[in-house]
Amino acid sequence: MTTPGSQQSAAPAAVAGERAIIGRISERLPRPSPPLIVGLGDDGAVVKPERGALQVLTTDALVEGVHFDRRYSSLEDIGYRAMAVNVSDLAAMGAAPRLALWSLMLPEWVTAADVDRLADGAGQMAREAGLALAGGNLTRTPGPLVVDVTLLGAVRPRKFLTRSGGRPGDHVYVSGSVGAAAAGLSWLRSRATAAGAEPDDEGLASCVRRYRRPVPRTRLGALLGRTKAARACMDLSDGLADAARQVAAASGTGIVIDAARLPLDPAAAVWFAERGMDALDASVGAGDDYELLFVIPPKGSRRLEGVRRLLRGLPLTRIGELTRATDMVLIRDGRPGLLPSGFSHF
Amino acid sequence: MTTPGSQQSAAPAAVAGERAIIGRISERLPRPSPPLIVGLGDDGAVVKPERGALQVLTTDALVEGVHFDRRYSSLEDIGYRAMAVNVSDLAAMGAAPRLALWSLMLPEWVTAADVDRLADGAGQMAREAGLALAGGNLTRTPGPLVVDVTLLGAVRPRKFLTRSGGRPGDHVYVSGSVGAAAAGLSWLRSRATAAGAEPDDEGLASCVRRYRRPVPRTRLGALLGRTKAARACMDLSDGLADAARQVAAASGTGIVIDAARLPLDPAAAVWFAERGMDALDASVGAGDDYELLFVIPPKGSRRLEGVRRLLRGLPLTRIGELTRATDMVLIRDGRPGLLPSGFSHF
Numbered sequence: 026m027t028t029p030g031s032q033q034s035a036a037p038a039a040v041a042g043e044r045a046i047i048g049r050i051s052e053r054l055p056r057p058s059p060p061l062i063v064g065l066g067d068d069g070a071v072v073k074p075e076r077g078a079l080q081v082l083t084t085d086a087l088v089e090g091v092h093f094d095r096r097y098s099s100l101e102d103i104g105y106r107a108m109a110v111n112v113s114d115l116a117a118m119g120a121a122p123r124l125a126l127w128s129l130m131l132p133e134w135v136t137a138a139d140v141d142r143l144a145d146g147a148g149q150m151a152r153e154a155g156l157a158l159a160g161g162n163l164t165r166t167p168g169p170l171v172v173d174v175t176l177l178g179a180v181r182p183r184k185f186l187t188r189s190g191g192r193p194g195d196h197v198y199v200s201g202s203v204g205a206a207a208a209g210l211s212w213l214r215s216r217a218t219a220a221g222a223e224p225d226d227e228g229l230a231s232c233v234r235r236y237r238r239p240v241p242r243t244r245l246g247a248l249l250g251r252t253k254a255a256r257a258c259m260d261l262s263d264g265l266a267d268a269a270r271q272v273a274a275a276s277g278t279g280i281v282i283d284a285a286r287l288p289l290d291p292a293a294a295v296w297f298a299e300r301g302m303d304a305l306d307a308s309v310g311a312g313d314d315y316e317l318l319f320v321i322p323p324k325g326s327r328r329l330e331g332v333r334r335l336l337r338g339l340p341l342t343r344i345g346e347l348t349r350a351t352d353m354v355l356i357r358d359g360r361p362g363l364l365p366s367g368f369s370h371f
Numbered sequence: 372m373t374t375p376g377s378q379q380s381a382a383p384a385a386v387a388g389e390r391a392i393i394g395r396i397s398e399r400l401p402r403p404s405p406p407l408i409v410g411l412g413d414d415g416a417v418v419k420p421e422r423g424a425l426q427v428l429t430t431d432a433l434v435e436g437v438h439f440d441r442r443y444s445s446l447e448d449i450g451y452r453a454m455a456v457n458v459s460d461l462a463a464m465g466a467a468p469r470l471a472l473w474s475l476m477l478p479e480w481v482t483a484a485d486v487d488r489l490a491d492g493a494g495q496m497a498r499e500a501g502l503a504l505a506g507g508n509l510t511r512t513p514g515p516l517v518v519d520v521t522l523l524g525a526v527r528p529r530k531f532l533t534r535s536g537g538r539p540g541d542h543v544y545v546s547g548s549v550g551a552a553a554a555g556l557s558w559l560r561s562r563a564t565a566a567g568a569e570p571d572d573e574g575l576a577s578c579v580r581r582y583r584r585p586v587p588r589t590r591l592g593a594l595l596g597r598t599k600a601a602r603a604c605m606d607l608s609d610g611l612a613d614a615a616r617q618v619a620a621a622s623g624t625g626i627v628i629d630a631a632r633l634p635l636d637p638a639a640a641v642w643f644a645e646r647g648m649d650a651l652d653a654s655v656g657a658g659d660d661y662e663l664l665f666v667i668p669p670k671g672s673r674r675l676e677g678v679r680r681l682l683r684g685l686p687l688t689r690i691g692e693l694t695r696a697t698d699m700v701l702i703r704d705g706r707p708g709l710l711p712s713g714f715s716h717f
Binding site: 068114120 | 424
């Protein structure tokens with residue numbers, strides 16, 4: 026939690042000391058829960074593991090200029106999203122969020138009020154997800170703002186989900202809708218707008234909110250794991266096409282996705298169509314939706330109905346099937362073609 | 372473990388896909404130990420907590436241009452050091468290293484061979500420390516290379532160390548010697564030398580190695596915690612003056628350090644003296660030593676002797692005392708003065 030120090034240059038004038046910053050952050054995040062024995066301010070956090078539970082660890086960074094743009098998202102949004110994308114990874118494993126470690130890399134321009142905004146947004150997601158801040162690290166950077174988050178989650182033995190449990194014949198489902206975040210980002214880019222701006226159209230405004238503040242499907246993931254309804258699961262952080270490919274590859278199967286069944290967000294579909302863009306391509310290739318893709322055995326529909334009833338309205342749409350042949354197929358207009366490769370970071 | 376993707380620009384040409392990079396990294400790090408149920412390649416790592424143990428979580432980032440300079444350290448050194456500084460945080464808590472999460476932010480210039488070098492160095496430290504790689508995250512960055520590491524360690528209940536357990540009258544100790552890393556860095560700066568270069572003088576060469584590849588005091592930390600010899604402990608990542616201040620502040624005491632007792636590295640003392648620099652100032656204010664500062668009760672010297680015997684030669688030097696008055700004092704040439712404020716990141 027301490028930062029090794031050498032080769033130091035001038036410090037950001039507006040930020041008043043690591044201790045003060047940590048204090049401001051911790052005020053804005055939920056109080057540590059009982060399993061945390063030592064929290065912020067020591068070399069490490071000391072945690073008492075939950076009796077009988079397994080732990081899930083995940084880490085994901087948001088880098089300015091790669092994962093966010095301050096013209097499109099406020100610092101509150103960025104703090105919120107940095108937590109949310111990690112909560113989504115836990116959701117995909119069926120795990121409940123418990124503790125967060127924050128590693129912040131702060132450029133010169135960051136003021137104390139900016140740190141407050143990041144922490145306010147992170148605090149909102151943390152409260153929604155039931156997360157407490159266990160610790161972290163602060164460092165200056167000559168580069169872009171980075172919010173790197175590590176989460177610790179909990180799950181019962183044999184109740185967690187991986188990408189690799191699918192079998193040929195399993196049905197492929199996706200939660201919610203796809204394409205909304207991509208449409209929201211597309212709208213923001215078309216305006217190069219101020220961070221607070223929103224479209225007049227309510228459907229499109231909802232897309233912008235989905236982009237800025239993704240909603241991790243924590244409850245769905247936990248239910249799919251606990252009830253053993255799903256055999257494999259992954260979130261759509263890198264897009265639906267990527268998730269479909271990853272789950273099939275990890276399960277040693279192929280996959281067929283039927284484009285006609287995809288639950289495209291209606292406002293997103295209109296937005297892309299009006300711009301002469303292919304809504305399907307724009308939606309399956311783009312990341313940021315943070316829905317879950319999961320597979321259930323052919324005879325598993327009763328368990329899934331049980332999960333569906335508990336979700337109170339979140340759509341779960343069957344979009345395809347795992348196959349013995351290891352091809353990755355997208356059926357469009359009745360014709361099979363290659364499932365696009367999702368977004369690649371490298 | 373997946374990276375949220377949007378606002379992407381061109382990808383580094385020389386690096387061949389996230390999956391391939393993860394494969395190269397995992398080849399170079401120790402195999403996961405039994406408590407790891409799901410490792411690399413899923414949304415999160417699934418860990419079975421050790422029966423009856425508490426867990427310690429710590430995170431620390433190395434940022435190019437802030438914490439390292441590629442003119443002074445090879446990529447192997449940087450990978451090694453990124454692990455070592457985190458292992459040192461666990462050592463300061465008395466915890467044994469178990470699992471690592473790696474979050475890498477890779478600029479355009481990074482090649483696949485560069486990633487191999489980072490992983491080779493990290494792998495060396497991981498093997499020395501008994502760490503396995505549980506997961507991580509890769510992302511491109513328009514900024515500097517960042518190696519952000521999160522470690523999970525294990526410690527028995529009531530056997531861990533914090534900064535806050537000291538009481539007035541406790542004796543303050545430091546392990547090993549101080550100033551070596553600062554002298555090593557000073558030598559490297561004086562040469563602006565190639566990453567592999569080393570001084571002819573063996574003492575100074577040892578200082579350079581201490582800077583490039585710090586040796587975390589894992590065994591000392593574990594013994595101090597297990598035997599309850601120490602009441603409080605912290606590593607010297609931000610320098611001796613900083614550690615002394617932090618332990619005293621967290622313990623609600625003052626501290627008096629006697630400069631005459633400080634175990635200055637002899638080669639470092641000569642190096643600084645020859646340059647007309649004050650060796651004491653250069654050594655107590657500089658980070659990177661990664662020794663441990665700890666306090667023992669006045670009647671605790673027998674327990675400490677037991678620890679000392681098990682360490683086979685690592686010096687443990689009494690350098691001062693915690694006080695009821697909350698002043699932070701450094702005695703030089705018999706005169707009390709203010710203990711310097713240590714390195715500040717902001």
